[in-house]
Amino acid sequence: MLSESPTTRMIAMGSLALVRGFRLIGFETMADPDTKDVRQLIEQLQLNQQRAFLVVEQYLADKTRQILKPVQQEGGDILMVELPSIHEPDKLNSQLTEKIRQKLGPLVLEKDSS
DSSP states (O other), rough: OSSSSSEEEEEEEEEEHHHHHHHHHEEEESSOOHHHHHHHHHHHHTTTOOOOOOEEEEHHHHTTTHHHHHHHHHHHSSSEEEOTTTTTTTTOHHHHHHHHHHHHOOOSSSOOOO
């Protein structure tokens, strides 16, 4: 369903260290939200048929997977991307990276050390 809203909300959720940088570039931020906060945000976006681009730190995406899963599967007005923890930038293990590994092989996302 297409949103009636002409603008897209840009929202970053995760640790305070991560969302500070996103706040500087104009994102709405939710530092260390709990499951209830994430559920309320998703319900609000869906109820108001708002477009949104969500940047979610991996630990939070893992913790709230059941809430975020329908958003990822439906597509439409809410686009979500996971980022690795700011303290472990090489350890991204999102659903997207897993799909890429399955299609292109396990070494495709490895760093080239040459």
